[in-house]
Amino acid sequence: MTRPNPDAVSLRGIVKRFPGVLANDHVDLDVGRGEIHALMGENGAGKSTLMSVLYGLHRPDEGTISLHGKEVSFGSPAQAIDAGVGMVQQGFALFGELTVTENVVFGSEPTRRGLLDRKAATARVTELIERHELRLRPGDRVRDLPVGLRQRVEILKLLYRDAGVLILDEPTAVLTPPETERLFGVLRALAAEDRTILLVSHKLQEVLAVSDHVTVLRDGRVSARGRTADQTAAGLAAAMTGREVDLDRVHPAGTPGETVFEARSLTVPGVEGKPLLDDVSLTVCAGEIVGVAGVAGNGQAELSGAITGLLKTGGTIVLNGQSLDGLSVRARRDAGLAHVPEDRAEVGSAPTAGLRENLAVGFHRKRPLVRKGFLRRKAIDDHASAIIEDYDVRASGPAAAMGTLSGGNQQKAIFGRELTHDAPFLLVEQPTRGVDVGAIENIHARLVAHRDAGHAVLLISAELSEILALSDRVLVLFEGRIVAEFTKDEADQHTVGLAMAGGAG
């Protein structure tokens, strides 16, 4: 396909600095009208920064932005919105307490005699929903909507403001494969209306499937660009990471031993009679990684809460022959449970405290860190140093605040802490979310080594490729139930993906 109208969006020589990092280093980007353009790169490559410059969240230190050949400068998102640029950010900018309509018109409300004109708002929103087949109900409260529908509300916001340029930041992170397909359908229809779509993504398969052109950023600079049809997955991965990457590395299977962990009939009630976790049973043996696949929001949080004791549930759990029912979080940990949580910033660490203190948590009640009732400073230091070195945690020192470490290093530190417990059972959630490819390989290798040392590992991840790479057995969680189980050989993208969307038998 030839480029119909060059310069629908044109960024030239964009430079953006933050304290200590050059996020964008003289970046050029050209996007044509009616084009779906993918912007790829690892975490920290500069793609989100570049788009926030385009959206007016930041002013560039150098460089120009042009829309349809006219140079523009945005001091705020409001100005970008007025110019027809809209952005759907990761994590969404939605108000749970407000309805779909209220969210869509927020900031640009129709009024009649000074007050909100609800009728006009609802009418306009309904019209847009129908025209683009988004299948939403204007009166629903956003907090009641599943993630896939929330994303549609975000797109609806852009359409309400008649955005000619739509930026989507990692839109498929929270969608099932079929929902992703539907999203792509919507995007293609919008592109056919001559709207310009900028898709920020690190997912190779999706970029190859839906985009017309692609630009790859690495370390703040453009490392590759061109027509999508001319690219290969391996080539793009290499452009993102700067080296050859083994894309579909599947780790060898383990040799399972005795059953270490057994959960029976775990249930968490929900609202309106629909349980959040529905009679879930599973077992994990020593030397085995059991992977729980599923799109976020299908009961993973409840499963994790049930196992760790942070949530009260029905059912029973037995760890190494000991019943965990009714036991506190601390008691379960003492019984042999280690846990790498999904949210490393809010749950897995104390960002304002030092690395040393973070690593001491969980070990602070017993020897060797405690002797005769007092904490021993040297023991705490030694403990921290050992983990930092062993797990290759890069930080300015053990006293560095945990929050100042990069995502990958924080995760390595948390891994180090939890694995050092040498607990028979490890529950690990979303281990590589927001982590660079290099650190991902490191963490995966650690998990496999941990398994091979005889521990039982339960892995919950929304990244299907990660599940397939690591698991000896794959379970699929859908709407609170285990709907499918696969052995390592049986599991592949297609069959598991289908089950994740509820399409299992």
Place this chain on the structure above:
Amino acid sequence: MSRVRLIAVPVAAALVLGAILLLATGTDPLAAYGAIVSGAFGPDGIGDTLAYAVPVAGMATALAIPLRAGMVNLGGEGQLVLGAISALAVGLYVPGPGPVKVILALLAGVVAGAAYAALAAVCENRLGVPLLISTLLLSYPAMSLAGYLVRFPLKDAGSSLPQSPQLSARLPEIDGVTTGIFLVVAVIAVYAVIDARTPAGFETKVTGWAPRFAAYAGIDRPKLTLRLLAASGGTAGLVGAIAVLGFPYRFIDGALITPQYTWIGLLAALLAGASPLGTLLAAVFFAALTSGGFAMERATQVPRELTAVLQAVLIIFLAATSGVFKRKAKRA
């Protein structure tokens, strides 16, 4: 290094603002400030400063203890007063030799304060009423109870004021400063050691840094809340008991409230991040400012409330700049 600068700027700003206020009332700011300093630390004034420091540092520590875990005890006044009135009751009615009565009175104060604060903790743990609210709401009935007791059953029959008879059981004084100061210092020392060197202190700090992280790590929040609140109320009750066992050796309605010990103590604890040493220093500083204010009034006829104003202005500036400090740390 920049921490020093962050304290110096608000102090300077408060001094300037205070100077403006003073000039507006026709007073020489330098003379007034000089009077404050010599009043606070001079040979005559240091006794006053220490006397103020006892309740302020005591209350500051009482409030710092739960604050270290991010828990705010707004019921300090009620616990303080309950401790005082309990100590008084024991001192008046329990038979025995003087020293024994004093010890029992002190214990009564601690137990009363601890139990009342623990009640608020139970409200949060079992009934879901936030600590901020339960401690605050319980404070007023406690003060009312003390007000009633001192006007009826425990009233000094010979006086028309709402005050109790004088106690014969008393804490000895040194140069006008109650020996209760050693008890307060002991509490601060114990707090400092527990905070820095024990697993319990560590868990408290972790809870303050990141509550969800603490729960994930197995720290039992309800138990911690109960223990911290009990310690907090017990310390406040101790301060009340010490007050009643010192000059004028009686309970006078409102005498522990009007000087705002509790609120000044709360602010000292907040500004110091509830650190044991920092809280003590801040409390002593505020106490010095207050006693210096009395001296300034005697010397220059400027009302001593000015120092209260100065104090508040200083705190406001400190609060504002602590926000700047927070932001710089975030961006690092």
Place this chain on the structure above:
Amino acid sequence: MIDASLFSSALTALTPILFAALAGALCQRAGVFNISLEGSLLVGCFGAVAGSWYTGSAWIGVVVAVIAATAYSLILAIGSIIFDGDPIVLGVASNLLAVGLTSFLIRTVFGTEGSFSDPSLQGLGQFGPIPGQSLLVYLSWLAVPALAVLLYRHPWGLRLRGVGERPEAASSLGVNVTKYRYGVILAGGALCGLGGAQLALGSVTLFAENMTAGRGWIAVVAVMLGRAHPLGVLLAALLFGLAEAFGFRLQGIGLPQQATDAAPYVVTLVALFLSNVKRKKGQPA
């Protein structure tokens, strides 16, 4: 025991708390935790008395009260918005400042200590059919639906609620978060000014040190009980006002004043338990 004058005195007791609680609710909606209501009311009281004394007009006193309390609320506004200071510290410090400042001023301006009153000090006077109520009482009741309309039917209210729930999201949609935060804090200050004026010039006409006696804190509790909704806040404040008025009645039959002083707090605490228990029952595990 329960008769018209019980309600009448409840109404009067209620008004300052209602104004302060509405102020707190508005701030809460925008995500601002405002516990400087106690000090705001006190500053309003002083401003009202000073204004009325020097001009001979109670209503100019009201205007002065509003200006004073609004200016005072700038402390919280600037401290928390520009400097990102801790709102709890700022709130408690502001309250202390109000106590110290008004005590300082009562000496330097009026030359007395403790309290200031004078037979020629103009009060707000009677308004309307119900005895003992001033115009401000009716204004406070009007403020409830007015604020409800503002919050739920006006674009400002929608944006305010968005700012309170997720400021970054609101900001990314072009809404100026800072403007709304300033707005609610200053508006809250003005409301507290009205509350202070009612307290100092309504049924009595005097200023006494610390005369707010915890009403600002009760307003904080009312905001939580009423879930920051104007109507909910009214009901919570009404509960408190009734409990206080009922308490005065109990004094009439011989219960000590202190018991009736304590009654409203106990009643509010019990109400909180009950509302939490009810909420917990509706929730799963």
